[in-house]
Amino acid sequence: MRGRPAPAPLPSTTFRDDEKVFSHGGYQLLDAIAVPRFGDTRYWPADCIGCPANRKPSDWRFVFPQDDPLINLQLREYCFALLNPSHRVLRKSLIFLSAVPLSVATINPSMMEIRKVMHWGREQGLPADLGLWDPEDWHEAIAHKASQVEGAKTVAFHLTAIRRLRQLTAVITGISAFDDPWDDETAEAIGAKAYDEDSPSRDTLATPAIPPQTWWPLLRGAWTYIHTFAPDIFRWRDHFAQQMEPRPDAPRSTSARPTRAEETDTLLEEWLSTPGNAVPVHEADYQNTNAGTPMWTALSKMVTGGRSMNIFGATNTSSRPEQRRAIVLAAIGEGRVATVKAGVGRGRGFTAPSYIAPGTGPGVTQAQLDDDVRQWLADPSTLVPVHATDDHGKAGEPIWAMAARMIWGPTPPETHRKRYAKRFDLRHRTGAARGRMLMEAVAAGRAVPVDLGVGMGWRAYPLPCPDAARIQREDGTSAPWRTQISAAELAFELHMLRAAVYVFVSALTLMRDSEVQEIQRDAVRTYFGSPAVVSRKTKMDPARPELYWWIIEPVAEALAVLEQLSWHPTHLFVALAPPTGKQPHSEPGVHSEVEIDFFINGINTIAHRHGLAKIPPSHVRSHMFRKTMAQLAGREPDSEIALGLQLKHAARRAVANRITQA
Structure with a gap:
């Protein structure tokens, strides 16, 4: 039974189907990537403007419902208007938005909120035209939202999406203009009222600072990993990687790709031209085989390295096997013979000894294996x-x-x-x-x-590691930070090192999470005579321009460490391991909240072994680093001296830096 076909899409009275979705917002479009059109009713991928490293590809697209053509059209018009704030249709309709469009990461969840409002209205039997709702209906919609979620900020975001819809009704099909049911009251205040909370004060900071008792142990732990532990971690990584490489005498596969006819002929010529190679022949009569007969199966495996056992077998479609046998018989006539006594009792119809892969047969004797064990045990460690x-x-x-x-x-x-x-x-x-x-x-x-x-x-x-760096413990003694390590423990340390670099760079550059994760190889430059890191600004700027952030030497060292850790050809913050056969590609970027929590929990778990101070449990997120550094530079006593010590030469250039504007 076939599924019910999707309803036919409705045409828009304001936007053409062939208009590009990203065209009137100053976007920097990437080459060779198709730009979605307004008439695409299923989804709009935003790959054409580049997906930020800190965003999942699945989140960087607009997906529209297919069950209701009217809602599908209204949501497309809503998103298109916000993505193109300077579109001529909006200006003609007296809709004046900010020239810089909202981010995809903001418009997409805003569209989802409008979709939820429409769905709730259908369930309540309200008109499909949201402009015909009474103010009481809107208040009930907010109360319903508050009953479904936790947090006044979520309700405030829901209300902001509704206000954006109200602002765009002139270009949205089927929605009449309506007044703001909440007048001039702020979304934050309405969200607080929905939970019977006190209205937020204008003096209240939305982003708290990281407490000093958390800030300093966090930075010291990150710097210890970057400056002290990183050389050991990389040395152990190389050691385990070398162990993973198969030895030259490792058994070869007998199920590899079969050789082509031309390749087989070449292998036979090379094998016969190698001095010392002799054709194995039967020493005595064996079952239906006469003495002196070549052992064709064994020779086939010798020539092809175990990949084929029948390169001399007769076929009805090719004369190559017969030609190969003639070449072998000619070699026998020249005396290139080694007699072999076939085994007995190996099964019915056996005519040749089993092929033994290199490294496990006569090439490796029992005495050599004994010497390998003695040599391994000779090392006292x-x-x-x-x-x-x-x-x-x-x-x-x-x-x-x-x-x-x-x-x-x-x-x-x-x-x-x-x-x-x-x-x-x-x-x-x-x-x-x-x-x-x-x-x-x-x-x-x-x-x-x-x-x-x-x-x-x-x-x-676990393997012993006597050459590990020594650290000073709280009791004043000095000891190696590790005495042994296993491959599983090394994976933990590699993750800790990546998280340490993220924490350190985010804390000391005043960069946003999106900007930190856009850092690529060779990003440390000289800007106006001082070291700086170059990256792309993605927030509130669709052109994603390259900007510079002045840094101190430890930040440059942290990025150099990350370049050794990253396998990606361009980006630095990526998965720890490259993609495998089952995972053909891996997008750059990490989850900042996961990295921060992993590092804090990791420090508190191994602090007693690594000589580090524990970090008091607290809520730490990437955007809080910027606020904390701003307070250190602007509110603490002797902040000018602190700024000079913290940023050194960067303080001298602060008047030219964009952070001064904030």
């Missing part, structure tokens, strides 16, 4: 991973697979992880001998318990 819990009675027993990984490197994804662990198989003489080496080290106290129940496997294995 080596600890053998053992089971931390008594699951299945294995507490204190070596974790064979993890030990094998530490000795011989990681197994490739297509190789079963137990393959290396069989090198410690206690049922065989050689494996038991190597296993006894590990158990003797455990008996000598060289063991570290690893809890595999956390699901991290080898990532939970």
Whole structure:
């Protein structure tokens, strides 16, 4: 059964369907990205003006309802008018808005509020023309909103959206002009009344400052991570990354992409031209195979590196296999032969020995494996991973697979992880001998318990780090900030380092969250003879111009650290890991509130180990950094001296900086 088709869209009496949505607001349009048109009734993506790094792509678009053509048209007209405040139709209708349009991040939720008002009116049986509502209906709409949400600010935003609609009724189809039901009363006061709160005073600051008892430990902790811990974190990251690289003798995949015919011919020529390579032939008669017959299956795997076992098999469509066999027989005639005795009892129809991948066959002898274990244990800092819990009675027993990984490197994804662990198989003489080496080290106290129940496997294995930076503790003693670290713990430290840079840069540059997250590589410049960081201004400016913010040397060091942490080709604040095959792309940007909370909670969790002061729990957000710095520079005693110490040369240039205007 097919779904019911969507109702036909209604035409607008004020705007043409072919008009570009972003055309009369001073927008800086990006090349090669289509600009949505007013006639697009489903959604308007705003990618053409660039999505700020601190916004999700899913939030940077307008989505319109499809069930009611009239509401769809009205919401499109509402958004189009706010996105194009200098449009000739608005001026002709005596609607004069600010020349700088509101942000997509403001218009989109405002449109959603209008949609909720319309839906509530339909449920109450009110006229579809909102201009025909009585003042009492509007007061009930506000009371209903207050019953659904918490906070006077949310109600105030809801009311502001209604007032914007009232201002635009001349260009919105099907809505008559109506008077303001709340007269000149402010939206904040109306929101407060909806909750029986006292009306906000004009002297009340909407953005509070960060308390000093939180501000200073927060900045000191961030700077410690940037200046002291970062070199260690990067060194350990490189160490674990090197461990993740497969060793040259790691088993190769037998399920890789099959070779093409031309590639196979080239591989055969290269293999036969390599000195020392000899064609394996049967030493004795075996079942239906005569002595001296080439072992075609084994040779196929040798030539292709295990990717094919039938490059010499006869086919009805190609003569290449016959030509390859002729080349091999010619090599045998030249004496390039190695006789092999085929195994017995390996299954019916067996005509060739199984192919053994490089690194696991005759190329790696048992004596070499024994030497690898002895060499690994020869390092006094080596600890053998053992089971931390008594699951299945294995507490204190070596974790064979993890030990094998530490000795011989990681197994490739297509190789079963137990393959290396069989090198410690206690049922065989050689494996038991190597296993006894590990158990003797455990008996000598060289063991570290690893809890595999956390699901991290080898990532939970801790490695000693004797070269860690030393820190001064509160009791006056000096000690390394870490004595050991695992791959799982390193992931935590990398996240802490990124959060520390965000906190530090936001606090000491007076940049907004959107401006901080737009910082790209090589952003530190010289501006009027002083160091500065360049970024894009996105708030209240659709052209997104590049601006400069003067900085001090520690901020430049923090950005240099972030450049080492970021993998993105342009932006610095991005996800910690690059996208994988299942995630083809990753947009730049982080969640500022998550970064701040993660850093504060992280400091309070590890403060006793890292020698840092705990941060009193408090509400900290990115916009509060600007207010706190402004108060430090303008309200504290000796603020001029404090400003000179905090911003140094930036204070001398303050008269030319845009922050002076605020």
